[in-house]
Amino acid sequence: MKDYSGVVLTAPISLGYARQSPHGAAWFVGSVLREMIRAAGINKVDIDGFSVSSFSLGVDSAVALTQHFGLCVRWLEQANVGGVSGILAMRRAARAVQCGEAEIVACIGGDGAAHRSFEHTAAHFSNWSTDAAFPYGAAGPNGPFSLITAHYMERYQAQREDFARICLDQRYNANHFPGALLGHKKLSLSDYLNARPIAGPLHLFDCVMPCAGGEGFLVMSEERARQLKLPAVKILAADECHNAHADDPIQDRGGWTRYIHDLYNSAAVGPEEVDFLQTYDDYPVISMLQMEDLGFCSKGNAPEFVGRTDMRFDQSGPGMHKLPHNTSGGQLSCGQAGAAAGFLGVTESLRQLTGQSQKNQVPNARVGLVSGYGMVNYDRGVCTAAAMLQGVDR
Amino acid sequence: MNIKDKMRARLKLSRPSLRAEARPPGQRSVCGSQFSAANLPGALQLQHCTDCGHIQYPPAELCGACLGHTLIYRNTACEGTLLAQSQLHHSLWEYFKRRISEAPWPVATVRLNAGPVVIAHLVGRDFNAGDAVQVFSHSDASRSVVLLAVSASANIETPQLRQDIVAAIGLDQPAERQHGI
Numbered sequence: 001m002k003d004y005s006g007v008v009l010t011a012p013i014s015l016g017y018a019r020q021s022p023h024g025a026a027w028f029v030g031s032v033l034r035e036m037i038r039a040a041g042i043n044k045v046d047i048d049g050f051s052v053s054s055f056s057l058g059v060d061s062a063v064a065l066t067q068h069f070g071l072c073v074r075w076l077e078q079a080n081v082g083g084v085s086g087i088l089a090m091r092r093a094a095r096a097v098q099c100g101e102a103e104i105v106a107c108i109g110g111d112g113a114a115h116r117s118f119e120h121t122a123a124h125f126s127n128w129s130t131d132a133a134f135p136y137g138a139a140g141p142n143g144p145f146s147l148i149t150a151h152y153m154e155r156y157q158a159q160r161e162d163f164a165r166i167c168l169d170q171r172y173n174a175n176h177f178p179g180a181l182l183g184h185k186k187l188s189l190s191d192y193l194n195a196r197p198i199a200g201p202l203h204l205f206d207c208v209m210p211c212a213g214g215e216g217f218l219v220m221s222e223e224r225a226r227q228l229k230l231p232a233v234k235i236l237a238a239d240e241c242h243n244a245h246a247d248d249p250i251q252d253r254g255g256w257t258r259y260i261h262d263l264y265n266s267a268a269v270g271p272e273e274v275d276f277l278q279t280y281d282d283y284p285v286i287s288m289l290q291m292e293d294l295g296f297c298s299k300g301n302a303p304e305f306v307g308r309t310d311m312r313f314d315q316s317g318p319g320m321h322k323l324p325h326n327t328s329g330g331q332l333s334c335g336q337a338g339a340a341a342g343f344l345g346v347t348e349s350l351r352q353l354t355g356q357s358q359k360n361q362v363p364n365a366r367v368g369l370v371s372g373y374g375m376v377n378y379d380r381g382v383c384t385a386a387a388m389l390q391g392v393d394r
Numbered sequence: 395m396n397i398k399d400k401m402r403a404r405l406k407l408s409r410p411s412l413r414a415e416a417r418p419p420g421q422r423s424v425c426g427s428q429f430s431a432a433n434l435p436g437a438l439q440l441q442h443c444t445d446c447g448h449i450q451y452p453p454a455e456l457c458g459a460c461l462g463h464t465l466i467y468r469n470t471a472c473e474g475t476l477l478a479q480s481q482l483h484h485s486l487w488e489y490f491k492r493r494i495s496e497a498p499w500p501v502a503t504v505r506l507n508a509g510p511v512v513i514a515h516l517v518g519r520d521f522n523a524g525d526a527v528q529v530f531s532h533s534d535a536s537r538s539v540v541l542l543a544v545s546a547s548a549n550i551e552t553p554q555l556r557q558d559i560v561a562a563i564g565l566d567q568p569a570e571r572q573h574g575i
Contacts, residue, residue, distance in 0.1 A: 118486070127423040131453065139490075139501075140486050147503045150478045
């Protein structure tokens with residue numbers, strides 16, 4: 001695969017997180033656009049590429065938003081792939097810039113959270129979900145993921161205390177990230193273990209809180225970013241694979257296994273050399289699958305791995321092995337803002353690698369791995385993607 | 395009553411939680427409705443591809459193996475293996491909210507011996523992963539067909555026996571509001 005040289009990501013924006021909001025998806029997408037234009041010091045007319053991800057735009061599409069926002073673009077994309085939308089948008093936009101199809105691409109994910117909108121999204125998520133998953137208890141994503149979690153715990157002897165390691169360290173990170181919706185609350189092991197049950201082994205703090213919010217970043221040439229004096233991040237390698245291991249009767253691995261070795265080879269960086277890892281944490285078991293499939297530990301060893309690993313951003317935990325993980329608190333502590341959740345790991349990585357993080361800055365963060373997962377079409381997440389990112393020296 | 399109060403009353407009445415009777419989710423895709431229609435006569439009917447013999451679930455318009463378009467609903471063996479189970483304590487749907495207020499609602503993932511993996515209502519609580527189970531279809535209180543998993547020893551020979559199992563977990567009746575409107 002051709003590399004991504006000459007292209008950078010810049011101007012990360014995360015805004016508007018709220019449990020409920022009177023605003024629609026277009027408000028969040030447009031507000032991110034406004035803030036990234038301001039942050040980059042460019043004009044709206046400079047943006048000639050536009051990529052949008054959202055679940056709640058309804059009949060409006062990306063093209064409707066160009067008219068709403070007065071954008072004239074020569075490159076347009078709508079990537080409605082939930083938890084991988086950030087990495088997908090990044091990959092597509094980087095190629096567009098590399099090939100000269102666009103100069104500056106705005107990649108944005110955003111969703112509203114109107115009263116009872118989550119119920120509607122869950123009830124009509126996909127045909128297979130409507131026909132063959134939702135009628136069985138109408139638990140939304142909690143249903144299939146409680147079954148995946150129960151199977152993982154049984155097969156690999158994982159305990160709730162192992163999942164707690166991920167949730168507790170993420171909450172610590174969120175306590176230092178002002179944007180996190182649950183960042184003002186501390187979480188202890190007994191809070192975690194005594195939380196009310198939701199579905200099978202899943203209890204309250206294993207589940208993300210659906211919310212409204214917007215996330216986004218700009219993709220442009222390295223030269224343009226230098227002219228604009230913008231701190232930027234380059235893509236060392238990135239890949240994706242969807243519907244891999246379809247014959248596994250119940251999911252305990254994802255498509256990352258298909259490309260992760262190539263990804264590390266192309267990046268010339270291994271898992272032991274990354275300064276942080278951002279996984280898609282819709283449930284802690286899914287972060288564990290990613291740690292295994294991305295090569296941080298072997299299959300089934302994630303419970304042991306998280307037990308000895310300190311995943312706090314500042315390495316202040318007791319674990320001897322250090323790996324800052326979901327340094328803004330992830331969705332488990334920030335909230336899951338629909339398709340914006342697929343951007344959360346990317347924007348957080350950009351802040352970390354450009355030294356723009358505030359209280360939750362990972363010291364000397366140079367290289368980071370971000371991973372995406374998503375779209376429970378029926379019984380499992382179908383999409384996977386991963387990207388190795390590196391800060392550009394200034 | 396002024397407009398504001400009228401609107402507020404209307405909004406209140408549109409809340410599922412205030413309805414006298416709540417039913418299971420009845421929305422289905424076109425393929426899902428065909429699945430319901432095909433399953434009314436027998437214990438379990440799944441799509442069989444007449445080109446390659448692939449048996450598939452959830453229902454779709456084309457064969458997921460060979461992309462053939464001649465799919466026929468045929469009687470399928472009910473036997474399978476329980477892969478995972480879960481007791482639901484929370485639901486987004488009023489019917490299940492009312493049922494769960496009495497007891498957690500059990501669901502399971504089952505691999506049918508015929509091939510497909512299905513999610514089903516689980517009848518009973520004494521199950522372990524790996525147990526042999528049987529899966530059959532039945533209409534629920536929304537007149538949509540759903541799948542139920544029961545122990546391998548349960549007798550599901552006749553429609554009446556299957557109806558009795560469905561009635562025992564209350565799936566054929568709407569969940570009623572406890573304290574009136």
